[in-house]
C-alpha cells in the first residue's frame with residue numbers, strides 16, 4: 001500500500017558506497033563548515049530515504065489508529081501494522097507472527113520480559129547477566145532481583161574484553177531462571193558466543209534473552225539459530241525509525257509472562273472488578289502504538305535485505321579493521337575490547353591520554369565528525385576498566401575508510417588543540 005521512492009532497488013554486485021550513501025539525506029549536511037562524518041551509528045543510525053518516505057506517506061494518507069476503528073484509515077493502519085509484524089517475523093526467523101511483540105525500543109522490550117517474570121522468580125533463584133551489559137540489560141534484572149530476593153550474577157570478562165565462558169557452570173546452575181546477554185557489546189564491540197551460552201541456559205532450564213540492539217541490521221541474525229527464548233532490538237539502530245523496538249520470543253515463553261502495562265487494546269474482557277487479556281502478542285501492546293514508525297519498518301528491512309546482512313557485516317568488519325589499525329598506532333590511544341575484528345562488531349571505543357572523551361567529542365564535532373563520549377550507558381563496565389568514560393566511533397553501511405581518515409585527522413587536531421598531557425586514561 002505504501003509506495004516510496006526506494007533508491008536501492010536491487011542488491012549491488014559489489015559494495016556500491018556512493019549508491020548506498022546517496023540514500024541517506026543527512027549525509028549531505030555540512031556541520032560547522034565541514035561535511036558531516038557520522039560515526040555514531042551505535043547510538044542512532046541515520047535513516048535512508050525509503051524509510052523516511054514510508055513514515056511520511058503513512059502520516060500523509062493512512063493516519064488511522066490500528067485495531068481501533070471500522071473505517072478505511074483505521075483498517076489501513078491495522079493492515080500496515082500487522083504486515084510489519086509479519087515482515088519482522090520472516091526477516092529474523094521468528095517462530096511465528098504471534099512471537100513478535102511491538103515495543104517502544106529494546107529497553108522497553110527487556111523491561112517487558114523482566115517485569116513479566118515477576119511472579120515466576122523467587123528467593124533462592126538466580127539471574128545471570130554479564131559485566132559488559134548496557135544499563136538496559138542490567139537494571140531491569142537488578143530490580144527484578146530486588147523485588148523477588150533472587151541473586152544477580154555477572155559473567156566476568158577476559159583480559160581481551162571477551163566473555164569468560166571457560167566455566168559457565170560457576171554462574172548458570174539449576175537455580176538459574178534467566179540468562180540475559182548482549183549480542184554485541186556497545187562499548188567493547190565484542191560479538192558474544194550466544195549459542196554456547198543459550199545451550200548452557202537451556203541445559204539448566206533457564207530462559208535465555210539476547211540483547212541484539214547492536215547486532216540486528218549489522219550482521220545476519222536468526223532467532224532460531226541463536227537458540228534463545230527472547231531477542232530484543234531497537235529499530236533506530238538499524239536504519240529504522242525512533243520510538244520502535246521489537247521483542248521476539250518463543251510462544252511458550254511469551255505465555256509465561258504477565259503483562260506489565262495495562263489499558264486499551266491488550267484486553268479480552270473487562271468488568272468493573274477484573275479483566276482478562278487478549279492473546280499474545282497483543283496482550284503486551286497496551287495503548288496506541290507508534291504506527292508511523294511501525295509503517296516504515298518494512299522499508300527498513302527491505303533496505304537492509306537489498307544490500308544483504310552478510311555484505312553489511314563484511315563491510316563493517318573491513319571498516320573496523322582499518323579503524324583499529326589507524327587508531328592503534330596513535331601513541332596514547334587505548335582501544336577498549338578485542339583487537340581481533342572477527343569477534344568485534346562495527347564500533348571502536350577508546351581513551352586518549354591527552355584528551356578526555358567529552359573534550360575529544362566536542363573538538364571532533366567542530367571538525368564535522370560525530371562520535372559519542374561518555375559511559376555509553378555502561379557505568380559498571382567503565383568502572384571495571386578503571387575509566388569514567390570513553391570516546392566511541394561506530395560504523396554503518398554508509399561508513400567509508402575516508403571517514404576513519406577524517407576521524408584520525410580530527411583526533412590529531414584535538415590533541416594539538418589541547419597540547420598538554422592530561423592524566424586522563426594514563
Ligand SMILES: Cc1ncc(COP(=O)(O)O)c(C=O)c1O
Pocket residue numbers: 042043105106107108134136137182184185186211213214234377
Ligand atoms: C547493547 C544495547 N542494548 C540496549 C540498548 C538500548 O537501546 P534503546 O535505547 O533503543 O532502548 C542499547 C543502546 O545503546 C545498546 O547499545
